Amino acid sequence: MYKLTARQLNKHFLEGSLSAEAIVSYFLKRIEAFDPQVGSFLSLYKERALEKAGRLDQKRALGKPLGRLAGVPISIKDNIHVKGEITTCASKFLANYRAVFDATAVRLLEQEDAIILGKTNLDEFAMGSSTENSGLQKTFNPWNLSCVPGGSSGGSTAAVAARLSPISLGTDTGGSVRQPAAFCGIAGFKPTYGRVSRYGLVAYGSSLDQIGPIATSTEDIAMVMEVLGGHDPHDATTINAHPDEYLSILDSPIKGKVIGVPWKFLEDLPHEAKTLFVESLEVMKGLGCSIVNVDLNSLKYSVATYYIIATAEASTNLARFDGIRYGVRSSKAETLEQIYDYSRTEGFGREVKKRILLGTYVLSAGYQDAYYKQAAKVRVKIIDEFNVAFGHCDIIATPVSPFAAFQQGAIQDPLEMYLQDIYTIGVNLAYLPAISVPCGFNKEQKPFGLQFIGARREDVLVCRMAHAYEKATPFATEIPSIFNREA
Amino acid sequence: MCDLNEDNIKTLGKLCRIEIADEEVPGLVRDLKRVLEYVSQLGQADVSGLSPYSHMEEHGIGSLRNDEVGPCLSREAFLANAPDQVGGMIRVPIVIKQ
Numbered sequence: 116m117y118k119l120t121a122r123q124l125n126k127h128f129l130e131g132s133l134s135a136e137a138i139v140s141y142f143l144k145r146i147e148a149f150d151p152q153v154g155s156f157l158s159l160y161k162e163r164a165l166e167k168a169g170r171l172d173q174k175r176a177l178g179k180p181l182g183r184l185a186g187v188p189i190s191i192k193d194n195i196h197v198k199g200e201i202t203t204c205a206s207k208f209l210a211n212y213r214a215v216f217d218a219t220a221v222r223l224l225e226q227e228d229a230i231i232l233g234k235t236n237l238d239e240f241a242m243g244s245s246t247e248n249s250g251l252q253k254t255f256n257p258w259n260l261s262c263v264p265g266g267s268s269g270g271s272t273a274a275v276a277a278r279l280s281p282i283s284l285g286t287d288t289g290g291s292v293r294q295p296a297a298f299c300g301i302a303g304f305k306p307t308y309g310r311v312s313r314y315g316l317v318a319y320g321s322s323l324d325q326i327g328p329i330a331t332s333t334e335d336i337a338m339v340m341e342v343l344g345g346h347d348p349h350d351a352t353t354i355n356a357h358p359d360e361y362l363s364i365l366d367s368p369i370k371g372k373v374i375g376v377p378w379k380f381l382e383d384l385p386h387e388a389k390t391l392f393v394e395s396l397e398v399m400k401g402l403g404c405s406i407v408n409v410d411l412n413s414l415k416y417s418v419a420t421y422y423i424i425a426t427a428e429a430s431t432n433l434a435r436f437d438g439i440r441y442g443v444r445s446s447k448a449e450t451l452e453q454i455y456d457y458s459r460t461e462g463f464g465r466e467v468k469k470r471i472l473l474g475t476y477v478l479s480a481g482y483q484d485a486y487y488k489q490a491a492k493v494r495v496k497i498i499d500e501f502n503v504a505f506g507h508c509d510i511i512a513t514p515v516s517p518f519a520a521f522q523q524g525a526i527q528d529p530l531e532m533y534l535q536d537i538y539t540i541g542v543n544l545a546y547l548p549a550i551s552v553p554c555g556f557n558k559e560q561k562p563f564g565l566q567f568i569g570a571r572r573e574d575v576l577v578c579r580m581a582h583a584y585e586k587a588t589p590f591a592t593e594i595p596s597i598f599n600r601e602a
Numbered sequence: 603m604c605d606l607n608e609d610n611i612k613t614l615g616k617l618c619r620i621e622i623a624d625e626e627v628p629g630l631v632r633d634l635k636r637v638l639e640y641v642s643q644l645g646q647a648d649v650s651g652l653s654p655y656s657h658m659e660e661h662g663i664g665s666l667r668n669d670e671v672g673p674c675l676s677r678e679a680f681l682a683n684a685p686d687q688v689g690g691m692i693r694v695p696i697v698i699k700q
Contacts, residue, residue, distance in 0.1 A: 215679045322658075351667060419641040430618055437619075439694060444685035451697050460621040468620050473634055475618040476606060477641075486641065491654030493647045498657055529633045530640055546657075 116141050117278035117601070118594070121187045121335040124281060128186030131175070135168035135186045139230055142188045146232070146279045148602035154254040155264075155274035157193045157203060159233040164188070167230045174228075182228030183342055189224055190280040192271050193234035194241055195326065196315040197221050204317050205249040206239045208442045208462030218315025219347045220284060220326050227342045232280055236270030239464045240433065241286055241319045243267050244294060244535040247523065248466040255523070257595040258300060258561055262520040265295030271329050272299040277598040282339060283329045288320045289421050290515070290539025292327040293551035297515035297564025300553045300593060302581065303329045304336045305539075307572050308546035309354040312347035318432040320425035321352075323543040332591055333552065333582040337361035340574065359575050369583045370403030375508030377411035381538075385517050388563060391555040392514045395565045398587050399512070399580075409504040409511060413497045417541040418533055420497065423477050423490035424544070430474025436462065469529070494544050501545045505570040510580050513538045515551045515564035538566060548574040552581045553590035562590070606634055 116138070119127070127133035143161055150156050171185060191197060194204045196214035198221075203209045217225070225231065238248035246254045246269025254269045256262040257277040264273040268285030272292075275283050276299035285292040287305035296303025304327045311326045318324060328339040344358030376396065384392065396406055438444040438458025445457030463471070477486035504511060516535060526532045542549040547568055554565035565584065569577035585591045606614070608627050611634070615622040622630060677690060686693040 212683055215675055215682060348667070413647065416644055416647050419644050422637060423641055423644070434618070438685060439692060440680075441683035442685070448695075450695050454694065455619045456621050459619050463620070469630065469633060471618050471620060472611070472614055472630070473637060476614055476634070476638070479614075479617065485645070488654045489644050489647075489649065490641075492649035492652045493644050495652045495654065495656055496647065496649055499652075528636070530636050533637070 117145060119281070120332045121281040121330060122332070122338055125185060125187050128175070129181065133186070135171040135230065136165065138186055139164045139168040139188055139232070142232060142280065145602045149277055149598055150279060152255065152260060153257055153273050153277050153279065154252050155235050155270040155277070155279060156190065157205065157234045157236050157251060157270065158201060160200065160231055164230050164232055171228055171230070182226060184224060184227040184229035184338070187229050187282060188232045188280055189229045190232045190235050190271060190274050190283040191221060192237050192268050192283065192285045194237060194286060194317045195221060195284060197231060197234070200234070202234070202317065203251060204240045205237045205251050206462065206464065206467070207250045208436055208458070210443060212441055214315075216315060219312035219349060220343055221315065223342050235268070235274050235283060238267035238269070239467050240317065240429070241267040241288055241291055242429070242466050242470055244290070244532055245521075245526070246270060246295070248464060250464045253523070256298060256520045257598055259520065259559070261522055262561070263298070263523055265298030265520060267291040267295070268303070268329065269295045272296050272301060272303065275299070275301050275329050275331060276595060278331075278594060281330065282335055285327055285329050286316060287325050287327050287543065288323045288425060289543050290536040292329060293515050293539050293549060293564065293566060294536060296329055296551040297553070297562065298520040300562030300590070300595070301329060301331050302333055302336055302550065302552050302585070302591065303327065304340065304550045304578065305542060305548060306340065306344065306574050307354070307548040309352045310548070310574060311343045312350040312353050314347055314349035320428040321432060322428060323421075323425055325543070333550070333578050333585050334362070334365060336550070337365050337578050337582070340578070344574075354572070361575055361578055364575065365579055365582050367579065368403070369580055372404045372510060372580065373508040374399055374404050374406050375409035375504050375511045376406055377414065377504070377511065377513065378408050380411050380414045381513060384514060387519070387557050388514045388517050391563045392565065395554045395584065396512065398584060402583055402587060407508055409507055411500050411504055411511070411541070413493065413500045414541045416493050417497060417544055418537055420490045420493045420544055421536070421540045422473070422533060423486050424494065426470045426474035427478050427487050428474070430471045430478065433467070433471055438462070497541055498545045501541075501547065510573075510576060511568040513566050513568065515539060515566045519557050519559070519561035519563055542568055547571055548577045550577050550581045552585055553593070554588070555590055562593075606638060607631060
């Protein structure tokens with residue numbers, strides 16, 4: 116059963132060849148057997164999931180209408196609220212925080228009869244590219260357990276790659292869905308900014324954050340996106356339009372599509388990643404696409420721009436964690452000011468503190484123009500450049516990451532870690548949709564990802580291109596050998 | 603452009619309510635300076651004629667809902683996560699001293 120996609124599981128459930136209870140029990144058993152090696156889950160909703168499965172089986176038996184995700188088990192990154200359950204953001208600060216409302220994305224999934232298995236690990240408050248910044252536990256890459264899964268949605272991508280959860284919801288602020296999806300050899304989608312409501316997602320960089328699905332196939336991504344997209348009065352930045360239709364047009368031909376490649380921006384691409392990228396372009400040519408060069412040279416500023424804008428927004432967003440209304444209050448504090456100081460100092464991990472300090476610095480009097488305003492202008496320049504590029508092509512292709520998954524603890528220099536996201540960050544700055552699909556392995560059998568970037572609101576085209584590539588190549592069905600067996 | 607140093611980092615910490623222990627100072631200053639030096643390359647970007655916030659309206663950032671009372675959390679739900687409470691209110695140490 117672990118080899119089935121979410122769409123196949125849903126079909127089996129609807130046809131009656133698998134009960135929801137059998138599906139849920141099966142995946143819970145896999146998680147119990149394999150997750151001690153992977154470390155992807157922070158919490159498991161065993162009773163809740165089985166209870167929901169029982170209700171679905173009853174509904175089906177009675178012939179009642181079933182939702183579009185009926186019988187599909189899903190895991191949720193632990194910075195997204197599920198009412199009544201703990202949301203930790205992988206931070207000691209929120210170790211006891213119990214969500215008092217559902218995130219809109221979670222509500223939509225459950226309305227369509229998806230079954231939530233539990234919550235997955237992340238870099239604390241989604242700040243990181245390896246999941247090593249989790250304040251709660253380590254997560255390991257299913258392809259090589261000594262390596263990181265990528266981040267910040269590393270728990271979600273590791274769970275999907277090890278076939279512990281057919282689908283997971285992640286969040287992508289600078290590449291946090293796409294980069295770990297590439298490191299774990301699966302698909303991860305970052306929708307257009309505003310396509311999926313952020314209500315109930317604990318904010319990191321509000322102008323960059325976007326919830327996105329992670330799965331083993333683009334068809335599963337499409338299935339989830341048909342449910343997730345849509346306007347939400349609780350999030351003023353959501354696009355005022357109905358969800359897009361994906362599945363019916365996913366297979367429509369891509370012949371004649373023009374793919375833009377920013378060769379100058381990619382000039383430092385390491386050999387291994389470049390070889391696989393060039394091979395991927397050949398596949399697309401074989402499918403009838405043409406390749407043109409596009410100028411996206413301002414993307415060389417994207418990491419610098421991101422680390423000003425994201426940290427500025429983070430320092431503001433994380434000001435709410437004061438130890439007064441929720442979260443862990445320091446037991447040493449005797450005065451009100453000490454509650455703020457001690458609770459934050461004890462509750463936040465090192466990377467979170469660093470980003471709050473950096474954000475406070477770039478917003479402080481005397482520096483705001485030089486840092487924040489300048490970064491905001493460069494962001495506009497990047498947006499303008501993307502707009503011009505999309506005048507010459509339908510879609511843009513780049514690698515997801517310059518390297519494959521690295522060893523745990525191998526990167527200590529913060530800047531080197533930040534540069535992991537050099538090919539993904541521009542997408543968030545420009546509010547665009549993009550996907551990561553598996554595009555092959557290096558000699559050490561570590562997966563790489565191919566990224567398709569669409570113009571704003573061209574989410575469906577992004578998925579169509581990825582789907583065509585996926586069908587033409589054998590990589591999406593590869594499973595890490597140690598998990599390619601029954602529990 | 604960057605004048606962050608071992609003497610003023612604790613002041614920066616005070617601005618965002620994060621205490622920095624003496625032993626953390628050198629490592630934090632080193633890491634932050636490295637990032638600040640890297641981001642200072644933005645000064646070289648030609649952004650003449652660009653307005654920093656021109657794109658925000660298009661993406662709904664800054665759009666406001668009507669200021670109307672709507673449903674909100676019950677007192678009970680709100681207090682469920684409070685670290686300390688008394689009589690239906692959040693308890694904090696005495697703020698106004700006699």
